[in-house]
Amino acid sequence: MLSYRHAFHAGNHADVLKHFVQIQLLDYLNQKDTAYTYIDTHSGAGVYALDGGYAAKNAEYETGIGPLWERTDLPPALADYVNLIRGLNPSGKMRYYPGSPYCADKRMREQDRLRLFELHPADSKILADNFRKVEAHAAAQGERPAARGRRVMIERGDGFLGIKKLLPPPSRRALVLIDPPYEDKQDYRKVRDTLEDALTRFPTGTYAVWYPVLQRMESRQFADKLKRLPAKEWLNVTLTVSTPGPDGFGLHSSGMFILNPPFTLEPILREVMPYLVRVLGKDSGATFVIEKGAQVTGTAASRTANGTARVPVGNARKASPTLGTGSLRLPGQAPAGTPGAAKTVPGTAKAGPGNARPGPRAPGGRPARPGGPRTPGSRRP
Numbered sequence: 397m398l399s400y401r402h403a404f405h406a407g408n409h410a411d412v413l414k415h416f417v418q419i420q421l422l423d424y425l426n427q428k429d430t431a432y433t434y435i436d437t438h439s440g441a442g443v444y445a446l447d448g449g450y451a452a453k454n455a456e457y458e459t460g461i462g463p464l465w466e467r468t469d470l471p472p473a474l475a476d477y478v479n480l481i482r483g484l485n486p487s488g489k490m491r492y493y494p495g496s497p498y499c500a501d502k503r504m505r506e507q508d509r510l511r512l513f514e515l516h517p518a519d520s521k522i523l524a525d526n527f528r529k530v531e532a533h534a535a536a537q538g539e540r541p542a543a544r545g546r547r548v549m550i551e552r553g554d555g556f557l558g559i560k561k562l563l564p565p566p567s568r569r570a571l572v573l574i575d576p577p578y579e580d581k582q583d584y585r586k587v588r589d590t591l592e593d594a595l596t597r598f599p600t601g602t603y604a605v606w607y608p609v610l611q612r613m614e615s616r617q618f619a620d621k622l623k624r625l626p627a628k629e630w631l632n633v634t635l636t637v638s639t640p641g642p643d644g645f646g647l648h649s650s651g652m653f654i655l656n657p658p659f660t661l662e663p664i665l666r667e668v669m670p671y672l673v674r675v676l677g678k679d680s681g682a683t684f685v686i687e688k689g690a691q692v693t694g695t696a697a698s699r700t701a702n703g704t705a706r707v708p709v710g711n712a713r714k715a716s717p718t719l720g721t722g723s724l725r726l727p728g729q730a731p732a733g734t735p736g737a738a739k740t741v742p743g744t745a746k747a748g749p750g751n752a753r754p755g756p757r758a759p760g761g762r763p764a765r766p767g768g769p770r771t772p773g774s775r776r777p
């Protein structure tokens with residue numbers, strides 16, 4: 397099923413969370429000189445025009461990157477993300493929004509490798525065209541030699557399959573971003589299976605998965621299934637911008653689930669997530685959750701401090717030692733899934749029903765994105 401076009405959603409609150417986290421993960425890898433590989437299993441078109449075409453239809457960016465654009469009080473890590481987008485818009489007017497491949501390209505060094513998969517024929521062509529321009533521009537600026545083919549490889553194909561041949565990467569350092577449309581509920585299973593396979597090929601890689609937080613069962617159970625994968629550590633962060641309407645339509649919340657996250661990520665999220673809730677939140681349902689956990693059994697942690705082998709106990713996992721529940725919550729947050737979970741961090745969300753823009757029900761009864769009528773081929777579920 398290839399009806400999804402990311403251009404309809406470019407720059408929305410889900411992109412803000414995803415690309416902000418992606419940049420933090422790349423910056424951590426950049427701390428060492430050794431080359432690394434970035435694998436984007438679902439790349440999209442690379443760059444999106446906001447002032448026309450698909451992105452202008454629902455203008456989802458107006459409630460995503462839009463409110464951050466002119467802010468002068470951004471936390472430093474969030475400013476890094478917004479500045480990357482400002483770099484793509486030198487006139488100061490927000491005309492273009494970068495997709496994950498472009499964010500990666502801007503952050504990565506000459507020695508690093510980008511491996512990009514995109515299945516949609518039109519978007520894979522746009523992606524290739526965009527990268528030709530990006531590479532030519534970088535070469536003209538003397539930033540790096542035109543080395544496409546070695547540094548950047550774009551494949552029109554299935555990223556769930558393509559990743560297999562790339563792991564483990566030559567330098568044993570890699571970030572993998574998995575960001576499917578989830579229009580087809582099989583995507584949830586495919587992500588999990590892909591990660592399970594990837595962890596056997598390359599257990600120490602960092603894997604980042606974007607996912608929608610929806611009422612459908614596959615979505616509700618998704619993060620819990622990922623927590624049971626045999627990675628040494630995981631971190632799960634969700635951003636909710638409004639209370640779901642009674643009809644359950646629209647994308648109000650999304651998450652980034654990271655396997656083997658760098659230790660630097662959690663403190664950055666603690667600083668930035670309350671700010672995002674305050675600036676992007678539409679009503680008192682706006683909130684965020686940060687959870688993390690670690691594996692205590694199996695190969696990843698099968699030895700105690702003195703080196704004696706531990707007896708593996710199935711898939712048992714050790715939750716965050718700070719709270720003993722696996723959930724690292726910030727002051728003012730109630731546990732996810734409890735009635736208090738929708739409570740806002742005090743003083744952070746814009747209250748008032750006037751700010752809520754629940755997505756309208758579209759013909760055919762499937763969920764629409766907030767902010768406008770559904771366009772064929774334009775949505776995630």
Ligand SMILES: C[S@@+](CC[C@H](N)C(=O)[O-])C[C@H]1O[C@@H](n2cnc3c(N)ncnc32)[C@H](O)[C@@H]1O
Binds near residue numbers: 437439516
């Ligand atoms: C959510 S978009 C990706 C957005 C991009 N990661 C970003 O952040 O800018 C999902 C993309 O995956 C593509 N796609 C769907 N199934 C795929 C598959 N099996 N392999 C590769 N790409 C796929 C879609 O055409 C769509 O462009």
